[in-house]
Amino acid sequence: MSGLEPEFSNQQLASSGLPQLQDLDFEPLDKRYRTVRRLTRLLAIALVLILLLFIQFQTFVDVPERVNRFADYAALAVIVLFLLSLCYVHFADKKKKFALREQDLSYHSGLFFFSTLTQPILRIQHVEIKQGPLERRFGLANIQVYSAGGELHTFQIPGLALAKAEQIRQFILSNKDIQQHG
Missing domain, CATH: 1.10.287 (Helix Hairpins)
Known part of the structure; x- marks a missing residue:
């Protein structure tokens, strides 16, 4: 074993010190x-x-x-x-919203049953922007995020302004390589 390899660590973390998901600054979907x-x-x-x-x-x-x-x-x-x-x-x-951070993308939805999906950017394989006829007419798009190892898309964020969807896609594509090799 060379001295350059990091030493394995598996320290227990106190759950009280972990960041809270509700503290994420979620953005609403386009009106x-x-x-x-x-x-x-x-x-x-x-x-x-x-x-x-x-x-x-x-x-x-x-x-x-x-x-x-x-x-x-x-x-x-x-x-x-x-x-x-x-x-x-x-x-x-009104309850659907998303958050993009340096290391991950999250999507929250649900009226009676809540769901918050978070995908680390490092694990994102592919990102697609999709528009139907009405979305095109209103300048909206859906962004579909595909995870490494998954056949289907991991999740979809609907109702984004097309420019915002393109910005998110470009951010993910630009930063996933930096993270993997950095």
Whole structure:
């Protein structure tokens, strides 16, 4: 054994002296993200209601009366579920936030069940920026972070302004090599 190798250490740490996750300075997602989420829900309910109306009022096939009644109840159920979904999105999306530090990236979400995911930059293999049509229209992007050894993305941070997502991606890509070789 040469004198250049570090000596192995495994000292016990007092949990009272560890940094607290709630002390992280999380940043909220872009406010336009909630608008995009509302619009996607509105488009989905519109398609379902159009389909139900088509079934009910089409003239190609005779529709039994009980199917027409079912379509009325289904439309009412879809509207109620849509309103509940809007309420959930309104409150849950306000709780989504992220934090970027020198050594890691964290994402916090949840309304009833909370989740905080943290990925060390050193372990990040790949970073992707994704946009759907509505995100492009509103200048938003999702950043997907892939961990070393994982097939699927480790986590995704939605609702970032495109410029911010690009900055985060560039920071991660620029700093992961420095950390690995530094």
